[in-house]
Amino acid sequence: MNTSVIGYPRIGKDRELKFASEKFFKGELDEAGLQAVAKQIRKEDLLKQKEAGITYISSNDFSFYDNVLDTAFLFNVIPQRYKDLGLSELETYFALARGYQGDKGNVKALAMKKWFNTNYHYLVPEIDDDTEIKLTGSKPVDEYKEARELGVDTKVAIVGPFTFLKLAKFTGAKKISDISGKLTDEYVKLVSVLTSKGADLIEFDEPYLVRDLSAEDITLFKEIYNKILSNKNGAKILLQTYFGDIRDIYAEVIKLDFDLIGIDFVEGRKSLELVKTNGFPSDKVLVAGLVNGKNIWRNDYKKTLSVLNDLGVENVVLGTSCSLLHVPYSLENETKLTDDYKKHFAFAEEKLTELNEIAALAGKDFANEESFKKNQALFEGRVNSEDKDVQAKVAAITDADYVRLPVFEVREKIQKEILNLPLFPTTTIGSFPQTSDVRKNRQDFKKGNITKEQYVEFNKKKIAECIKLQEEIGLDVIVHGEFERNDMVEYFGENLNGYVFTEKAWVQSYGTRNVKPPIIWGDVSRRAPITVEWSKFAKSCTDKPVKGMLTGPVTILNWSFPREDISIKESILQIALAIRDEVLDLEANGINIIQIDEAALREKLPLRKSDWYSEYLDFAIPAFRLVHSKVKPETQIHTHMCYSEFTDIIPAIDAMDADVITFEASRSDLQILDSLKENNFKTEVGPGVYDIHSPRVPSVEEIVAALTKMRAKIEDSKLWVNPDCGLKTRGDEETKKSLINLVEAARQIRG
Ligand code: GLN
Ligand code: ZN
Numbered sequence: 186m187n188t189s190v191i192g193y194p195r196i197g198k199d200r201e202l203k204f205a206s207e208k209f210f211k212g213e214l215d216e217a218g219l220q221a222v223a224k225q226i227r228k229e230d231l232l233k234q235k236e237a238g239i240t241y242i243s244s245n246d247f248s249f250y251d252n253v254l255d256t257a258f259l260f261n262v263i264p265q266r267y268k269d270l271g272l273s274e275l276e277t278y279f280a281l282a283r284g285y286q287g288d289k290g291n292v293k294a295l296a297m298k299k300w301f302n303t304n305y306h307y308l309v310p311e312i313d314d315d316t317e318i319k320l321t322g323s324k325p326v327d328e329y330k331e332a333r334e335l336g337v338d339t340k341v342a343i344v345g346p347f348t349f350l351k352l353a354k355f356t357g358a359k360k361i362s363d364i365s366g367k368l369t370d371e372y373v374k375l376v377s378v379l380t381s382k383g384a385d386l387i388e389f390d391e392p393y394l395v396r397d398l399s400a401e402d403i404t405l406f407k408e409i410y411n412k413i414l415s416n417k418n419g420a421k422i423l424l425q426t427y428f429g430d431i432r433d434i435y436a437e438v439i440k441l442d443f444d445l446i447g448i449d450f451v452e453g454r455k456s457l458e459l460v461k462t463n464g465f466p467s468d469k470v471l472v473a474g475l476v477n478g479k480n481i482w483r484n485d486y487k488k489t490l491s492v493l494n495d496l497g498v499e500n501v502v503l504g505t506s507c508s509l510l511h512v513p514y515s516l517e518n519e520t521k522l523t524d525d526y527k528k529h530f531a532f533a534e535e536k537l538t539e540l541n542e543i544a545a546l547a548g549k550d551f552a553n554e555e556s557f558k559k560n561q562a563l564f565e566g567r568v569n570s571e572d573k574d575v576q577a578k579v580a581a582i583t584d585a586d587y588v589r590l591p592v593f594e595v596r597e598k599i600q601k602e603i604l605n606l607p608l609f610p611t612t613t614i615g616s617f618p619q620t621s622d623v624r625k626n627r628q629d630f631k632k633g634n635i636t637k638e639q640y641v642e643f644n645k646k647k648i649a650e651c652i653k654l655q656e657e658i659g660l661d662v663i664v665h666g667e668f669e670r671n672d673m674v675e676y677f678g679e680n681l682n683g684y685v686f687t688e689k690a691w692v693q694s695y696g697t698r699n700v701k702p703p704i705i706w707g708d709v710s711r712r713a714p715i716t717v718e719w720s721k722f723a724k725s726c727t728d729k730p731v732k733g734m735l736t737g738p739v740t741i742l743n744w745s746f747p748r749e750d751i752s753i754k755e756s757i758l759q760i761a762l763a764i765r766d767e768v769l770d771l772e773a774n775g776i777n778i779i780q781i782d783e784a785a786l787r788e789k790l791p792l793r794k795s796d797w798y799s800e801y802l803d804f805a806i807p808a809f810r811l812v813h814s815k816v817k818p819e820t821q822i823h824t825h826m827c828y829s830e831f832t833d834i835i836p837a838i839d840a841m842d843a844d845v846i847t848f849e850a851s852r853s854d855l856q857i858l859d860s861l862k863e864n865n866f867k868t869e870v871g872p873g874v875y876d877i878h879s880p881r882v883p884s885v886e887e888i889v890a891a892l893t894k895m896r897a898k899i900e901d902s903k904l905w906v907n908p909d910c911g912l913k914t915r916g917d918e919e920t921k922k923s924l925i926n927l928v929e930a931a932r933q934i935r936g
Contacts, residue, residue: 186493186501186544188239189472191390191425191447192246192342192508193230194533196693198515202226203697206249210283216275223249227328231337237537241423241472243388244332244339245325246508249275250282250308250696253352254295256344257281257310259322260371262353264311266292282308282696296354297695299788301392301428303479303511304702304744306695310349314357318364320371320378329384340423341379345389346372346413347406352393361405369409373416380418388423388447389413392507394438395429395453396792403434407441414442423447427474427507429792430455436463447472450492451506452479457492465498473498474506476539481512481530481690481704481746482568484539486546486560493547503544509533513690521688526706529568532690569750570707572682579758587807589814589842593867596818596844601902603819604730604778609892609931610661611906612871614825614847615734615780616913617651617666618920627671644668645722652726654921659928662778663731665723667913673736673782674744675703676715681763683709684745704746705756711763714770721774732823733776738764738812739805740785754804761808768813772820780823781812781843787828802837809841821845827910829857829872835864847871849909855891858898870899873909874927880915882922888930896934906931 196202205222208214227247234242248255257263258278267280270289279285284294296309325341332339346368350361379387394406414422421444430453431438438446446465450456450473465471473496475489493501515534516527531539542556551557589596622643630640651666670676678684685706691699716733724731738760747756764781771779786809791800813822824843829850831838838846850857850872861870874891875883888906895904906927912920 186503186547187241188540188544189241189340189447189502189504190234190239190243190509190537190540191388191427191474191478191505192243192510193234194510194512194514194693195226195230195247196691196699197222197226198229198518199689200691200699202249203699206697210279216273219275223247224331227331228335231332231335231339233534234537235337237534238541239537241340241386241502241504242332242337243342244328244337246342246510247328249278251306252344253300253307253310253349254278254282255322255324256349257308257353259320259324259343259375260368261319261321262310262312262316264313265315266290298352301395302789302792303428304692304694304700304788305511307352310353312353312355312357312359312364314359316359316364318367318371320374323378325375326378326382329379330382333383339384340386340388341384342388342390342425343375345391345424346409347402348391348393350405351402365405365409369412372409372413376413376416376420376422377418380420384420386421386423386445388425390425390427392427394426394431394434395449397794398433403437406434407437410441410443417442421445423472425472427452427478429453430459432459435459439463439466439469443469445470445472445502447474447504449474449506451475451477457495460496460498465496467499470500470502471496471498472502472504474504476503476505476536476543478505478507478509478536479511480749481532482749483529483531483560483563484536484543485564486539486543486551486557487564489543490546490551493543501547503540503547505536505540509536511692512536513687513692518689519687522685526685529563530704567750569748570683572708572710575708575710575759575762578762579755582758582762582811586814587810589810589816591818593842593844597869599818600821600844604821606661606730607931608901608935609904609906611928611931612660612662612732612847613655613664613907613924614873614877614909614911615664615667615732615782616670616911617664617668618915618917619668619913620917623647623668627669644719648719648723649726652723652731655924656727656729658921658924659932660924661729663723663727663729664734665719665731667734667911669719673784674741675701677736677741677764678703678745680712680715681709681760682712683707683759700744702745705742705748707748709756709759709763711766715767717767717770717774720771720776724775730778731776733768733771733779735764735767735771735779735781737781737783737786737824738808739789740783743785743789754808757804757808758811761811765812765815769815772816777819778821778823779813779816780825781809782825783809783841784825784827786826787831787834790834797834798837802834806837806840809843813843823847825910832857832860835860835866839864839866839868841868843868845869845871845905847873847905847907847909849873849876855894855898858895862898869903869905871905871907872899874906874930875908875923877908877910877912877915880919882919883926885926885929885933888927889933892930892934 209219297306300307423445424443425447427449513532626643629635647668685704694700720733821844823845826848
């Protein structure tokens with residue numbers, strides 16, 4: 186059986202691309218130097234796959250920043266304001282990606298969004314009425330040729346026109362239908378250029394097909410591909426989908442003249458059923474995505490082989506479920522994890538071996554093959570460590586545990602009396618600037634250069650200063666500043682049983698930013714109180730109310746590599762119980778305002794609307810309630826979400842039953858306010874009054890204006906005043922100035 190990889194990680198095994206790009210941005214490396222690093226990464230990635238014996242290897246899966254941006258660039262979808270800068274081609278590319286501020290002008294970056302249900306972000310192509318779509322770039326051709334010179338005959342992977350159009354933002358009067366014909370013609374040209382250079386297999390990535398599709402969508406898709414497929418110029422065309430099944434269009438797609446069709450059998454819950462009920466044409470090849478491109482666990486060969494057997498399709502290639510871009514490079518990089526752990530993991534490089542081994546076993550009587558037996562031995566008995574106590578606690582959860590009593594309206598009154606806060610209370614989201622001294626203190630402690638006492642002493646000094654600053658500024662609800670935290674998930678992971686950490690398992694999040702998600706290895710429980718000492722100390726520094734600060738179960742899970750042996754629901758409940766212990770300990774220590782951040786709640790909303798509740802919200806929202814349901818009525822529970830794009834799930838957000846929610850709103854035209862009003866949102870709200878993602882200091886007038894708009898939609902008694910997210914990426918000076926203006930604005934509207 187042949188094998189196929191959709192895409193390979195491209196940041197470099199030691200994050201070479203990040204470091205080289207950052208040097209280039211600072212002017213410490215010239216363009217030729219950066220290109221050389223990129224070329225070396227592409228070479229290593231290609232040869233690694235070739236040596237592993239993969240049949241279909243992609244070229245053009247590399248990117249300096251993002252593949253969607255590459256595609257925009259390829260077809261001249263470059264807004265005039267970037268062209269006007271008069272920069273070099275690569276500099277223009279980076280201007281779209283990161284914005285430009287310098288002697289040639291000042292332009293913001295394109296908008297950035299989450300790539301489907303991953304933590305990777307793409308740049309949103311911007312199409313206006315003057316956009317002249319035209320094949321002007323040559324990246325796919327260049328990278329195809331470069332690979333061939335290295336002796337690797339690749340398939341050329343490109344983001345398909347349908348997905349490209351669906352993800353683009355139309356800023357003028359033109360709509361998709363006005364430009365889809367022209368764009369298709371340019372793709373046809375690309376196919377013809379590629380084939381003239383010898384490329385004989387072209388992969389069109391169309392992940393948008395796994396979403397809910399309308400009748401117009403299906404018509405559009407057929408229009409586009411009927412044209413492309415009748416102009417193949419001798420090439421074979423692979424339609425590649427991922428991140429789910431293509432139930433809305435499967436029956437249509439198999440009738441089109443594609444030569445190969447790639448389908449995800451890992452996240453595609455209905456994929457097998459679709460193939461079995463509709464059949465699969467014998468003149469086409471099915472690329473069956475069965476090796477998980479998103480998670481890091483070993484493939485269970487028995488399960489995979491049984492799906493392959495079950496398919497009943499003549500021509501099958503074994504593939505990854507999505508690009509391997511979403512997993513780290515190689516286990517070889519991990520020197521500290523013992524083999525007891527490592528043998529259960531497969532990062533990108535190890536997945537290549539899996540593809541090969543499974544492909545070799547397929548169609549054979551495999552039960553006695555060495556590779557099969559070795560693989561199955563990994564699954565004999567338990568892989569993940571277990572904790573009977575935690576399991577019993579989860580099993581004992583009853584419906585009542587999900588309900589906080591008394592009801593919100595009663596609590597709200599009690600809290601108003603006890604807390605005695607002014608109208609429009611002011612607060613922040615939790616973190617204060619993580620200046621270099623804060624990071625150095627943490628690193629020194631980790632390296633063993635300073636004692637625990639020294640480490641704690643330093644942080645206490647920072648907390649005391651931070652509180653004094655907040656008192657001077659006049660904020661009503663005080664925070665401790667989160668100086669002890671590197672990252673809101675890693676910090677809790679490090680303090681919970683059941684977590685495993687890697688050294689170099691970096692995954693691209695966007696551009697040069699990479700994340701290192703922790704791995705949930707076993708049943709999760711809390712070893713000891715995590716944040717209590719810090720919050721207690723903070724409280725001892727002031728007479729004002731201090732808000733305790735925690736990360737919620739849904740976010741902790743969403744930003745980790747999850748287990749596969751138990752359900753996501755079960756994992757979230759375990760984490761929820763651990764965080765609940767922390768909530769109750771904070772309360773017992775006199776902290777009567779507790780914020781439980783759910784920054785990532787919105788991002789794992791399933792791609793299909795019909796799955797929103799049954800596959801996610803129906804357990805994610807109760808899990809959040811479980812965390813705070815046992816607190817006293819007078820304890821005020823806050824939550825925070827980073828995106829305000831939850832207009833369509835407002836009832837679910839209200840059902841979290843928090844007392845206050847703060848969220849990002851400053852960049853979204855306050856649209857959400859209308860929906861809150863329409864939905865009779867009961868929870869008190871703090872829509873961020875200024876954008877913390879920029880160093881700009883908002884004026885008092887500006888904040889008053891934002892608050893005035895908010896007051897039109899939100900009752901005064903429910904409105905909080907706060908920035909839109911944590912301040913940790915900001916500097917001391919702008920933070921102080923901004924918060925002074927925020928407090929002044931609140932004072933003015935109170936008046
Ligand atoms: N409490 C966290 C902070 O202030 C929240 C961060 C976030 O929403 N991403 O940093
Ligand atoms: Zn946030």
